[in-house]
Amino acid sequence: MAYVSIADRDHEIEHHDDPQTFVAKYVWSQDHKVIAIQYGGLAILIGLFGMVLSSMFRLQLGFPDTFDFINPENYYQFVTLHGMIMVVYLLTALFLGGFGNYLIPLQVGSRDMVFPFMNMLSVWVYALSVVILMASFFVPGGATGAGWTLYPPQAISPGTPGVDLGIVLMLVSLAVFIVAFTMGGLNYVTTVLQARCRGMTLMRMPLSVWGIFMATILGLLAFPALLVSAIMMLLDKLIGTSFFMPAMMAAGEVTEYGGGSPVLFQHLFWFFGHPEVYIVALPAFGIVSDLLSVHARKNIFGYRMMVWAILAIGGLSFIVWAHHMYVSGMNPYFGFFFATTTLIIAVPTALKVYNWVLTLWQGNIHLRVPMLFAIGFIFTFTHGGLTGLFLGNVTIDLPLSDTYFVVAHFHMVMGVSPVLVVFGAIYHWYPKMTGRMYNETLGKWHFWLTFLGTYSLYLPMHYIGFLGVPRRYFAMGNTDFMPDSAITLNTSMTISALIIAATQLIFLYNIIVSLKKGEKAGGNPWKATSLEWLTPDTPPKHGNWGHDLPVVHRWAYDYAVPGAPDDYTPQTVPADEVPVGRDHGVDH
């Protein structure tokens, strides 16, 4: 393999002396890989907590009037915190803070992020936001129970759980999270643009980097909307302004608020909220493309289309937000506009799905654990995406709004699907991160129980949504329109949810025990082509590349190239040594 030094980059080595003390190495570390694991570890930890919350409220839904420790108040707190934790503190932090940090410098051939100190600040500020969020459980009144969308006026009106300090801590925590994300995001964007190794053109980057890159741009531009709405709601709550709060009575008394616009909050919230879907989805799209290609031993089908689809989705994601607000009373012409844009964004998204399937076609498919999760993602994402087409249409959305159909839709499309990619990605890069293999059998159990479990949980949920069962209710009471079957289904869904939750213990056991007991993995167990598999050490050391930076001579998808000696050709192999490309008119 050809490693040559780049004259104008060699000075970088001087800045990357290995830290010596434990604290410098693992706590205040500026190494992107350590920061990635800190980010990812904390995100998974808080995500597990979010999962426990969901088990709690599922217990109430499946077995009403059975558990004394779940009352209406903490039911709403569990639902709210579950949603917020999963969307922001787990998925956003894990994909961008975790995988973004780990993969960007390794896959583009950089020694580290370009602003390592700010990167370290980012993870610790993120930790602070998690601490503030968790603290809200312990203040008088407890955490907020306003629903994860925190709509005013309800969020800060008496009667809502956590109306005193809970909502304040929630909003402060979000603001702190956004600061953390911005510091990380500046790093990801600048590293991709300015710190790639020689020969790494933008179009030679693996799709994982493309997905993370575009998602970061979306995050940087969309999170401000959440920041702005959080600041304005804090002022409404703390000093009595009326940005969002209308004149109203609460708990039998006239409040001092007047004239505010709750719909303004909805606009701001969803101006963040919809790009947020793609902030989570685009990294998943990118990563799943790489998993499919590596484990099917084929180049990704339509690489350029995949990149352009990522760009198109990124651009369009800013003009679909009001499809979350069809029932807010907005101008029907707006509804028409947003329904149209929503259907348009389905085009590049569908294109990606076709390309994933076509990548598998005639591939040499290895059904290893990462591949199982990647294929599982194609199923769940297609299902979740299709129900999105239903809900994107105003006329279908109106009757389905606020039913379990919506809950089922967004859990399939941005709950289960990205989480399957997260698992696939963890299994895929685990050998690089730890130097050990995970246990394959346990991994397969983890996949099948999770995959089938989520289907047995969410398929029936679509059905009860069609029946008109409303979401957000603590107890259904004597509702005549609901057949007994819906009640029974709720019980079975709860049992599925509990099985899925328990299954994650297999995952935890596997990744913890394999740290010590897993087989030694070697540097490139999947025979993959991208740069992270070509590091001189596994796990890579601080500075990643030893003395010399890699030089790239080809794209990251040279699998099974006709005429090549192996079925994979690493990106660092020059074209005159091994032919490049597959079936594109190259003369072999």
Add this chain to the structure above:
Amino acid sequence: MYITLILLGVIMATIIWWLLRQTLSTQPWVSAAADDAVSGTSLDVNRKAVGLMTFLAVATSVFGLFISAYTIRMEEPDWRPLSEPTLLWANTIMLVLASIVYHWTRNAAVKGIEERIKPGLTVAGALTILFLLGQIVAWQQLSAAGFYVANNPANGFFYLLTAVHGLHMLGGLWVWARSTMKVWTGAGSDSVRLSIELCTVYWHFLLLVWIVLFGMLLST
């Protein structure tokens, strides 16, 4: 939300147009010698400059969203326009001067005219601090006249927008303080040149933001 949409539309269109230009005519599955020679640095500027430009895009989004919120909230019948203190004009002049002096210092730093850097930085910072003090005095004048934050959304927005702008200015002053300290302890222009160049861009940006905000506050 039109204002935000236009601002972000321009930003996103620029990014996507630039990325498309990099990618449209490529055939990544073919290995070209020209590609092998690409340095891996897309823009011919310092990485800190790229970091700053990215941050300015974020700040544009923040201010654009505040302005959108302002225009939407303004439509409600309870809106009572605020008559802004005249002092704001003086503050604006301070900020314009700060920006000019920073630019003058930047030119000196780029040309290596050492003796202009110390006074330039000091005066630019002092003018900025005067601007911020002036904003605080304007707040005091308003609250002395009975215009409190929570009285009316117009008042609330005035305090909010000036505070957010002021906080951004304070962030700039932190970087300014670091390079000023360096210069006063005898460092040469080379060690602070980049910082001064980037701060100049940041000062111009915040001046532009202030002029837009001030214009909006005055006209509504």
